[in-house]
Amino acid sequence: MSVPIEVLPYRRGHLVVKEADPSVLPVCSRPTVPGVISERACAFYGARWMLASIPDVIHLIHGPAGCAYYGRTVRRKSYRIFSTQLVERDIIFGAGDKLYDSIVEAVTRNPNARAVLVYATCVAGVIGEDIPAVCKRATKDTGLPVVPVDCPGFCGSQAEGHDIAAGVLFKHFIGIGKAEQPIDNGVNIVGEFDVQGDLDEIEGLLKQLGLKVICAFSGRASVAAMANAHRARLNIVHCRRTGQALAEGMQKRFGIPYLKVSFFGLEETASALRSIGQFFGVAGAEDIIEPSIQEARKAAAPFLSSLAGKRVALFFGASRMGSMAKAFKELGMEVVMAGSQFGCREDYQEAGAKVPDGAVLIDDAHEKELEEFLVKRQPHLLVGGTKEKYLSHKLGVPFLVFPQEMSPFAGFRGFVNLAREAAGLISAPVWRLARRRGEVDKVKVAVASRNGLTVDQHFGRAEQFMIFEICGENINLLEIRRPSLVSENSCSQPKGKDGLQHRLDLLSDCQGVICVRAGRCVRERAEEAGLMVFESEGPLFQALEQCSLVLQSGEER
Numbered sequence: 001m002s003v004p005i006e007v008l009p010y011r012r013g014h015l016v017v018k019e020a021d022p023s024v025l026p027v028c029s030r031p032t033v034p035g036v037i038s039e040r041a042c043a044f045y046g047a048r049w050m051l052a053s054i055p056d057v058i059h060l061i062h063g064p065a066g067c068a069y070y071g072r073t074v075r076r077k078s079y080r081i082f083s084t085q086l087v088e089r090d091i092i093f094g095a096g097d098k099l100y101d102s103i104v105e106a107v108t109r110n111p112n113a114r115a116v117l118v119y120a121t122c123v124a125g126v127i128g129e130d131i132p133a134v135c136k137r138a139t140k141d142t143g144l145p146v147v148p149v150d151c152p153g154f155c156g157s158q159a160e161g162h163d164i165a166a167g168v169l170f171k172h173f174i175g176i177g178k179a180e181q182p183i184d185n186g187v188n189i190v191g192e193f194d195v196q197g198d199l200d201e202i203e204g205l206l207k208q209l210g211l212k213v214i215c216a217f218s219g220r221a222s223v224a225a226m227a228n229a230h231r232a233r234l235n236i237v238h239c240r241r242t243g244q245a246l247a248e249g250m251q252k253r254f255g256i257p258y259l260k261v262s263f264f265g266l267e268e269t270a271s272a273l274r275s276i277g278q279f280f281g282v283a284g285a286e287d288i289i290e291p292s293i294q295e296a297r298k299a300a301a302p303f304l305s306s307l308a309g310k311r312v313a314l315f316f317g318a319s320r321m322g323s324m325a326k327a328f329k330e331l332g333m334e335v336v337m338a339g340s341q342f343g344c345r346e347d348y349q350e351a352g353a354k355v356p357d358g359a360v361l362i363d364d365a366h367e368k369e370l371e372e373f374l375v376k377r378q379p380h381l382l383v384g385g386t387k388e389k390y391l392s393h394k395l396g397v398p399f400l401v402f403p404q405e406m407s408p409f410a411g412f413r414g415f416v417n418l419a420r421e422a423a424g425l426i427s428a429p430v431w432r433l434a435r436r437r438g439e440v441d442k443v444k445v446a447v448a449s450r451n452g453l454t455v456d457q458h459f460g461r462a463e464q465f466m467i468f469e470i471c472g473e474n475i476n477l478l479e480i481r482r483p484s485l486v487s488e489n490s491c492s493q494p495k496g497k498d499g500l501q502h503r504l505d506l507l508s509d510c511q512g513v514i515c516v517r518a519g520r521c522v523r524e525r526a527e528e529a530g531l532m533v534f535e536s537e538g539p540l541f542q543a544l545e546q547c548s549l550v551l552q553s554g555e556e557r
């Protein structure tokens with residue numbers, strides 16, 4: 001199957017279309033070609049991603065202010081950092097003393113800090129700063145572990161930064177506490193960054209199994225928690241790219257086994273709880289799972305009608321493609337793309353198994369490729385990081401930021417939040433007004449007409465709606481839809497149960513409806529659902545032309 005977008009020769013193979021043959025996967029884990037502005041971040045940012053949330057450590061960036069600023073906001077959270085703020089003079093004469101003074105100053109300002117992490121940037125790497133020597137001296141003088149993080153941006157992508165950070169944690173922090181007995185019900189969560197309360201959801205579920213989280217790397221990884229992490233009986237890997245290396249290392253050094261699971265989506269969460277329960281011999285896992293799934297399905301149900309059959313494209317850092325593809329499938333959506341900035345073969349294998357045939361798997365996409373994909377495939381929703389957000393908005397495609405910004409997506413309750421947020425974005429009236437490139441001037445309009453010549457029926461009492469598609473000057477009758485309920489007295493009835501809601505659902509794919517009259521309540525509810533109401537009593541085609549002019553121009557009536 002050919003890839004639906006054009007690619008430069010060196011990018012061939014990085015994009016494939018999912019076929020029946022599971023061995024067809026994109027080329028991955030390769031350096032980005034120099035000069036290409038891909039969506040990947042640098043190794044320094046990768047290390048910051050892993051380590052930023054460690055709370056009782058001083059994070060000192062040895063580099064220019066720009067790198068420090070870049071490394072300050074991770075997962076949309078602004079973490080406190082320090083910077084040596086290298087300038088031209090430092091680059092010429094070296095900045096070892098400046099680094100030492102900065103460490104001492106930072107420690108003085110943070111008397112409760114338990115350690116210092118000193119991050120190398122491109123500039124520090126290029127001028128050959130001897131950061132380990134300065135850290136050694138500062139360790140002696142401050143009495144705190146001062147640890148170099150050797151992650152100059154040019155040494156690789158975000159993925160390499162993750163590996164460097166994992167090495168630092170493993171060498172200096174994990175399991176350095178007293179060699180005490182394992183905690184019988186103790187687990188670590190590895191590759192979990194506590195985005196908008198995800199960790200609380202996961203911890204709550206594990207608590208119901210009778211388990212206690214010792215350390216979550218690194219969403220809740222204080223120095224003391226990491227020192228104690230070797231006492232866990234199981235490591236739960238939630239993100240392969242950031243967690244697998246740590247889990248393997250702990251298995252080798254401390255004999256702690258690990259399980260790779262996901263808490264995104266109902267089935268994945270249920271499967272995770274079953275596997276973990278089985279490991280610990282907990283009998284009551286099903287007692288938690290079944291009622292929780294039923295409750296979540298019930299709570300998500302009102303959002304599903306606006307998601308059913310809609311196309312969603314995913315573009316993540318790496319490992320969440322597969323589990324999120326499954327979660328969106330559970331929401332009734334069609335995944336048309338699963339891509340990542342630095343996914344590995346296992347990530348694409350997992351994603352490939354969970355997306356339908358015909359979906360595109362794409363590795364290390366750059367902005368032009370994403371733009372072409374969005375224009376040609378016209379997904380109803382793009383899910384990705386903040387870098388893709390503005391491209392998506394400019395092309396008129398609703399965008400969901402992931403890692404998310406509003407509420408937890410993990411666990412059963414997180415699934416409901418995902419449904420609510422996705423439905424809210426897709427149904428937002430603004431997208432009806434935004435022109436999508438590639439499908440300009442195409443709108444669907446319903447007309448309340450019984451005789452087929454004039455607009456002759458009120459919205460609430462219309463016996464039928466004629467559905468037209470208008471594309472430029474072409475107006476085509478697609479079908480006739482007949483409501484089975486009238487919407488009398490709908491204002492006083494609860495949403496979702498009345499005839500009005502039935503009519504709005506019937507026209508949910510239309511941008512406008514033309515009728516003789518519609519009440520205030522109808523107008524408000526229709527507007528909420530993204531349906532513009534036009535009142536007319538004239539000839540049908542004249543009303544259609546006027547309506548299409550408004551819808552296609554995006555003007556306010």
Ligand code: SF4
Pocket residue numbers: 042043044045063066067070120121122123152153154
């Ligand atoms: S690529 Fe280099 S200069 Fe740019 S942010 Fe990363 S470390 Fe700093």
